[in-house]
Amino acid sequence: xxxxxDESVQHLIEEFLTARATRKPSPHTLEAYRRxxxxxxxxxxxxxxxxxxxxxxxxAALTPRLMRAAFARYAAPRAAASVHRAWSTWNSFFSFxxxxxxxxxxxxxxxxxxxxxxxxxxxxxxxxxxxxLLTAVARADARQRDPWPERDVAVLAxxxxxxxxxxxxxxxRVGSLAGRPGERRVDVAGKGGRPRVVPIEPExxxxxxxYLDSRARRFGARTVRPDAPLLVDxxxxxxxxxxxxxxxxxxxxxxxxxxxxxxxxxxxxxxxTFATRLAEDGxxxxxxxxxxGHASLASSQAYIEVTAGQQRDxxxxxxxxxxxAGLLRGVAAR
Numbered sequence: 001x002x003x004x005x006d007e008s009v010q011h012l013i014e015e016f017l018t019a020r021a022t023r024k025p026s027p028h029t030l031e032a033y034r035r036x037x038x039x040x041x042x043x044x045x046x047x048x049x050x051x052x053x054x055x056x057x058x059x060a061a062l063t064p065r066l067m068r069a070a071f072a073r074y075a076a077p078r079a080a081a082s083v084h085r086a087w088s089t090w091n092s093f094f095s096f097x098x099x100x101x102x103x104x105x106x107x108x109x110x111x112x113x114x115x116x117x118x119x120x121x122x123x124x125x126x127x128x129x130x131x132x133l134l135t136a137v138a139r140a141d142a143r144q145r146d147p148w149p150e151r152d153v154a155v156l157a158x159x160x161x162x163x164x165x166x167x168x169x170x171x172x173r174v175g176s177l178a179g180r181p182g183e184r185r186v187d188v189a190g191k192g193g194r195p196r197v198v199p200i201e202p203e204x205x206x207x208x209x210x211y212l213d214s215r216a217r218r219f220g221a222r223t224v225r226p227d228a229p230l231l232v233d234x235x236x237x238x239x240x241x242x243x244x245x246x247x248x249x250x251x252x253x254x255x256x257x258x259x260x261x262x263x264x265x266x267x268x269x270x271x272x273t274f275a276t277r278l279a280e281d282g283x284x285x286x287x288x289x290x291x292x293g294h295a296s297l298a299s300s301q302a303y304i305e306v307t308a309g310q311q312r313d314x315x316x317x318x319x320x321x322x323x324x325a326g327l328l329r330g331v332a333a334r
Contacts, residue, residue, distance in 0.1 A: 007102065009044075009062065010054040013037045016096050023193055026167055026241070036086040037093055044070040059103060064110035071111050080114035087113040122262035123273040129260050130160050130273055136255035146234045148218075152251055154211035155231060155244070159270035161204045162186055163292050166244060166267050175226030177208060190293035198291055 017034060025033075038054065045057045047069050052061075067090070075083045087108065094106040124130060134156060140147040158164050164172075164186075171189045177200075179185045184205045185197050200208075212224050219236040229238040239247070248267045252258050261269050271292070278288050288294075 006058050006060065008055050009041045009057045009059050010038075012059055012097065012102065013041065013093070015100075016093050019096060032085070033089050036089040040067075040070050040074050040086060040090060043073045047073075059097065062103075062107065064107040067107050067111050071113075075114070083114055087111065121272045121276055122265035122269055123276040124257070124269050125260040125262070126257075129257055130270075133251065133255045133257055134160070137251045141254055148214070148234060150207075150211040150214040151231070152247065154207055155247060156251060156270065157204050157207045158186075159248075159267060160274055162188075162198045162200060163271045163274035164188060164198075165191065165271060165293075166241065167191070168293075169231060170229075170239060170241065170244060172230035173226065174212065174224050174228045174230050176230060177205075181205075188293065194293055196290065196293045 013034065016037070017030060020030065020033065041054055041057060041062075044062060044066050045052045045054055047066060048057070048061055071083070071087070074086060090111075091106065091108040094103065094108055097103045098106055124133070126132075134153060137152045137156060138149050140149050155169065158169060158172075168188050168190060172186070176187045177184065178187060182202070184200045184202075186200055188196050188198055190196050215232065215236075216224050219232075223232075223236055231239040231244070233239050233243055245267060248270070252261055265272065275288055275292055278291065283291075
């Protein structure tokens with residue numbers, strides 16, 4: 001172990017990222033890991049005497065005292081959520097080094113971290129917006145060069161009626177749809193390698209069957225074999241991240257609801273709409289957690305709390321409250 005402690009932090013960061021790649025994180029996630037690790041390590045390198053560049057900073061130099069100082073500098077200009085994420089990344093990094101025998105212990109428990117606020121759900125605004133979106137997209141648009149409404153509706157319906165993430169949608173195969181009629185389900189490769197099963201109702205099942213039939217007509221029956229990607233572009237190639245994001249954006253534009261999509265949510269707004277409607281219809285946090293594949297109950301509880309806030313807004317809008325306010329003013333004036 002002592003020989004390995006002379007290895008540079010930069011080299012070990014790349015080893016860690018290579019090991020993480022086996023979990024199939026998105027390129028965006030891997031780049032966030034790299035950025036958090038390299039930024040804090042560079043700050044640590046500036047604090048040692050004499051200062052050292054990243055490729056010359058030995059991992060043995062990363063003592064609890066140095067990590068506290070580096071994180072203090074890192075935290076100064078950044079939001080609490082960013083600092084919390086970086087702390088978690090470094091904690092995973094040191095856990096990897098301990099397991100690999102590079103260091104004898106993890107210094108991160110000695111580094112304070114802020115409590116990360118749970119992100120607020122961002123569903124589509126407007127009570128009938130999901131229905132307007134689906135209805136508009138189901139109509140073939142003559143302005144499109146190669147309209148494929150069956151595919152577009154299938155994408156939106158999977159997010160709105162099964163709550164799937166972007167990465168989960170892209171990972172689906174035709175064979176992910178399983179079960180007998182009346183007991184249909186979609187097998188999802190969830191975040192962090194956590195698989196889950198989401199039941200699908202006959203209406204969503206019908207949309208997916210209609211889409212696959214249209215795909216077989218376009219590209220041939222061989223393109224809908226069980227091992228084939230479920231979602232494809234207009235050339236029959238697997239949809240990729242950018243293509244899926246563009247597809248959803250274009251659906252918003254065609255439906256004229258761009259102003260009802262919360263900033264920064266885009267496709268995720270469909271998943272949030274699914275969860276918010278579950279909460280509005282009485283689903284428990286535990287049920288929402290299982291259906292959305294959350295790692296903790298706290299994430300699912302946020303949808304319940306948002307619904308409670310909406311219920312209070314509805315009560316506040318009751319006109320009888322204004323009558324009561326008038327009565328109270330009259331009593332006070334006597």
